[in-house]
Amino acid sequence: MALRTRHEYKIAQLYEMRSLSDKALLHYQESYQALANLGAKWEEDGKLEYSLVEVRGAAELIHYRLCALKLEAGEARAALAQLKVCSFSFSFRAGRKRV
Numbered sequence: 001m002a003l004r005t006r007h008e009y010k011i012a013q014l015y016e017m018r019s020l021s022d023k024a025l026l027h028y029q030e031s032y033q034a035l036a037n038l039g040a041k042w043e044e045d046g047k048l049e050y051s052l053v054e055v056r057g058a059a060e061l062i063h064y065r066l067c068a069l070k071l072e073a074g075e076a077r078a079a080l081a082q083l084k085v086c087s088f089s090f091s092f093r094a095g096r097k098r099v
Helices: 002-017 021-045 052-072 074-089
Strands: none
Touching: 002 021, 002 052, 021 052, 052 074
């Protein structure tokens, strides 16, 4: 899973450098989904090969790029929805209480 996350992230960056934001957005979403699967695996097993702080840090970085690309594309509602998804999906996994 972590290899897939890195691969999708690098592809998204390359597409973003080439100004193909629609393809970059797709690959950032795939990368984010792979990280969410890592978090789900942690919830099931209680074990994770990687530090949860590293997973959250990568998720926040990808989340930032997703929101920025969605705002550039004029999809403000989609960016707001992404903001809500990220804040709830990774916050409680690191010990924070849900608000």
